[in-house]
Amino acid sequence: MVSKMxxxxxxxWLAANLDDPDLKPELESIQNDDAAIQxxxxxxxxxxxxxxxxxxxxxxxxxxxxxxRQATQGLANWxxxxxxxxxxxISYDSRIKSDVFxxxxxxxxxxxxxxxxxxxxxxxxETAAEVVKTAKxxxxxxxxxxxxxxxxxxxxxxxxxxTAVAAVAxxxxxxxAEKPAVKAAADEAVKxxxxxAEKPAVKAAVEAADKxxxxxAEKPAVKAAAxAADEAVKxxxEAAKPxxEAAKPAVKGKNSRKxxxxx
Numbered sequence: 556m557v558s559k560m561x562x563x564x565x566x567x568w569l570a571a572n573l574d575d576p577d578l579k580p581e582l583e584s585i586q587n588d589d590a591a592i593q594x595x596x597x598x599x600x601x602x603x604x605x606x607x608x609x610x611x612x613x614x615x616x617x618x619x620x621x622x623x624r625q626a627t628q629g630l631a632n633w634x635x636x637x638x639x640x641x642x643x644x645i646s647y648d649s650r651i652k653s654d655v656f657x658x659x660x661x662x663x664x665x666x667x668x669x670x671x672x673x674x675x676x677x678x679x680x681e682t683a684a685e686v687v688k689t690a691k692x693x694x695x696x697x698x699x700x701x702x703x704x705x706x707x708x709x710x711x712x713x714x715x716x717x718t719a720v721a722a723v724a725x726x727x728x729x730x731x732a733e734k735p736a737v738k739a740a741a742d743e744a745v746k747x748x749x750x751x752a753e754k755p756a757v758k759a760a761v762e763a764a765d766k767x768x769x770x771x772a773e774k775p776a777v778k779a780a781a782x783a784a785d786e787a788v789k790x791x792x793e794a795a796k797p798x799x800e801a802a803k804p805a806v807k808g809k810n811s812r813k814x815x816x817x818x
Contacts, residue, residue: 561596568596568613575620575655578613602626611652618652620659627660631667641668 569582585591595614600607600622607626609618634641643664647657 561593564596564615565592573613578619581613618656620655623656623659624663627663628667631664634668643668 565582568578569586573579585595595612595616597616599615600609600617607618607622609616609622611618613619615622631643634643645657645661645664647653
C-alpha cells in the first residue's frame with residue numbers, strides 16, 4: 556500500500572508541468588530506481604531545530620518550491636489566527652535557490668496575510684529597512700490611540716512627580732536656610748565683605764578711582780564738550796517750541812470732541 560502511494564505521487568510529479576525546470580530531468584533519471592523514488596516520495600520533509608532543511612531536489616522529502624509553498628501555507632494560516640496586523644516579511648540569503656524559495660513563499664503568503672512582497676526580491680540586508688518601515692506603519696494603524704493615551708498618562712504622572720519634588724525641594728531649602736550653621740556662614744560672609752571694603756588699600760583704590768573720574772570731568776576739553784552738548788539740546792528745544800504751540804489747538808479740539816462723544 557505504501558509502495559503504491561509513493562509511486563503514484565512520483566508519477567503525478569513526472570507528468571506535471573513543473574515550475575522549476577531543474578526538477579524534470581531529475582525525475583526522469585530515477586524512473587527505474589525504486590529506492591531513489593521511495594527516498595524522495597515515501598515521506599514528507601520535516602521541520603527540525605533549524606527549520607525546514609533538506610537536500611534540494613524533486614519530491615516531498617526534498618527542498619523545492621512545492622514543499623516551500625506547502626510549509627508557507629500552513630504558517631500563513633497559523634499567523635492569521637494570532638490577531639494583530641498579520642504582517643510578515645520574506646527575504647533570502649546566499650544559499651542555493653534561496654531567492655527562488657523566497658519568491659515562492661511570498662506568492663503563497665500574500666494570499667493569506669499581508670506579506671512584504673518587495674522583500675522577496677531583496678537579500679536579507681536590504682530587507683531590514685523594509686521590515687522596520689512596515690512594523691512602524693502597522694503600529695501607527697493599530698495602536699496610535701493607545702500610545703497617545705499612554706503618553707498623556709505618563710506626562711500627567713511626570714507633572715505630578717515634578718510638583719511633588721519641587722514642593723519637597725522648597726521645604727528643604729527653607730529648612731537649610733534656617734539652620735544656625737547656615738545663618739552663621741551667611742553672617743560671616745557679609746562681615747568679610749564689610750571688612751574688605753573697610754581695608755585701607757581698598758578705600759584708597761576707591762578714592763583714587765573717584766579722583767580720576769573728577770579729574771577727567773574737570774579737564775577743559777571735557778567741560779567744553781559737555782557745554783556744547785547742553786547748548787545743542789537747548790537749541791533743539793527752542794526750535795521745537797513753535798511747532799508744539801501750533802499743534803496745541805488741534806489737540807485741544809480733538810480732546811473736546813472725545814469728551815462730547817462720551818456724554
